[in-house]
Amino acid sequence: MTATRVREKEREREAGQVTFSFHSFHSWIENKPGRPLAAPIAIAPMAMMRLAHPDGELAMASAAARAGLPMVVSTMGTAALEDVADAAKAAAAAAGTATATPPLLFQLYVTRDRAFTASLVQRAEAAGFAAIVVTVDVPVLGKREADERLGFALPPGLRLANLEGLADDGDESAGSAAGGAAASTTASVATAASPGSRLAALFQRNIDASLTWTFVAWLRTVTRLPIWVKGVLAPDDALLALRAGVGGLIISNHGGRQLDGAPAAADCVRPIAAAVRRRIPVWVDGGVRRGADVLRALALGADGVLVGRPILYGLALGGVGGAGAALDLLTGELRRSMALAGCPTLADARRVVLLGPGETPEVSSRL
Numbered sequence: 001m002t003a004t005r006v007r008e009k010e011r012e013r014e015a016g017q018v019t020f021s022f023h024s025f026h027s028w029i030e031n032k033p034g035r036p037l038a039a040p041i042a043i044a045p046m047a048m049m050r051l052a053h054p055d056g057e058l059a060m061a062s063a064a065a066r067a068g069l070p071m072v073v074s075t076m077g078t079a080a081l082e083d084v085a086d087a088a089k090a091a092a093a094a095a096g097t098a099t100a101t102p103p104l105l106f107q108l109y110v111t112r113d114r115a116f117t118a119s120l121v122q123r124a125e126a127a128g129f130a131a132i133v134v135t136v137d138v139p140v141l142g143k144r145e146a147d148e149r150l151g152f153a154l155p156p157g158l159r160l161a162n163l164e165g166l167a168d169d170g171d172e173s174a175g176s177a178a179g180g181a182a183a184s185t186t187a188s189v190a191t192a193a194s195p196g197s198r199l200a201a202l203f204q205r206n207i208d209a210s211l212t213w214t215f216v217a218w219l220r221t222v223t224r225l226p227i228w229v230k231g232v233l234a235p236d237d238a239l240l241a242l243r244a245g246v247g248g249l250i251i252s253n254h255g256g257r258q259l260d261g262a263p264a265a266a267d268c269v270r271p272i273a274a275a276v277r278r279r280i281p282v283w284v285d286g287g288v289r290r291g292a293d294v295l296r297a298l299a300l301g302a303d304g305v306l307v308g309r310p311i312l313y314g315l316a317l318g319g320v321g322g323a324g325a326a327l328d329l330l331t332g333e334l335r336r337s338m339a340l341a342g343c344p345t346l347a348d349a350r351r352v353v354l355l356g357p358g359e360t361p362e363v364s365s366r367l
C-alpha cells in the first residue's frame, strides 16, 4: 500500500468513515464485475407486505433502491413482481441513481406445477431480476398456531399477485387463498366452515415438498439467471449446493419460524464459510438488528446479511420513508461499529477477531 493510501485510510479512520468496497454480491449475481453496493445488507424476502402497509412491496423496493441496497422479493408478495421491479427503477431514477439500480433477486417457492414455476422464473428474468433465490427450508409450513387459531387469510382486496394463474385444486383459488371472495374478511374466515390457516393450506396443496438437489439442474433449463439457495444450516448441505452448481448461499433458519430447535443461523456461518472457502458468496439472515450484528456476521465469515423484520416494522410505521429510515439506521450503525472496531473497509471487518465468553485477545503470530 502506498504512503498516500495509508494516509487516506488514517483520515477515514479519524473521520469515523468506512469505505464499502463491497463488490462481491453484485458481481456474483450478475456474473460480471459489478458496481459496489451501499452496504453488505439486503432486504430479506417477506411475504404479503401490504399487510404491513398499503404500499407494501412497492414501498419496500423503492426504499431499497434509494438506499442502494438489494432486495429479495418473495413469491408470496401482494404486488406483482413486475410492478416491484418498476417501483425500484422509478425510485432509483428519482434519486438520480438509475444507472446503479441495486439488484432485485426473486425468491422462489417451487410449486408442484413445474410449468407454473417455470413461467414465474421467466417472468422474473424478463423483468430484470438479477438472480433466483430458492427457499429450501419450507417443504411444509412450520406449525404457526396463532395462524391456525385465527384462520389466517388476507383481508379483502389483497391478493398473492404472483400466484394468479396457479391451478389450485383447493376450495379456493390460489389468489384468494389469502384474500378474495372465498376469504371475505380475516374475521369471517376465523369462524368459517373450513378452519385453520389458509396460507398453510395453500402451501400444503401447492409447494413441492419432495424437492431434491436435482431442482437446480431443472431450473437451469428454464433460466439463465444465477441460482441461489436460502435456508441452509449444515456445511454438508452447503457443499451439496456447491456441487449442484448454485451461485450463492443464504444461511437461514427462516427467522426461527420453521423447525423448533434448529440452530441459530449465526452459529452456522463459521463452519459453512470454512467448508465453502469463498468459492461462492455466503450470506446469512436471522436476528440482525444492529450494525454491530452485521459486523459480527462479517467477522464470522459471511459476505453479507439479509435483514427482515426490522425493515418490515419500519415499513409498517412509515411506508417508504419508514423502511428507508430503518435501512439508514442500520447502515449508519454499521459504519460506526466498523469505525469503532478500527475497520476502514469491509475486508478489515472480515478480519475482526470475535471473542467468546471468557476468551481474551491473544498476540497474533503474524506480528
Ligand SMILES: Cc1cc2nc3c(=O)[nH]c(=O)nc-3n(C[C@H](O)[C@H](O)[C@H](O)COP(=O)(O)O)c2cc1C
Residues within 6 Å of the ligand: 044, 045, 046, 047, 074, 075, 076, 107, 135, 230, 252, 253, 254, 255, 256, 285, 286, 287, 288, 306, 307, 308, 309, 310
Ligand atoms: C412476515 C415474514 C414473511 C416472510 N416470508 C418469507 C418468504 O416469503 N420467503 C422466504 O424465503 N422467507 C420469508 N421469511 C423469512 C425471512 O426471509 C428471513 O429469513 C427471516 O425473517 C429472518 O430474518 P429477520 O430475523 O431479520 O427477520 C419471512 C419472514 C417474515 C418475518
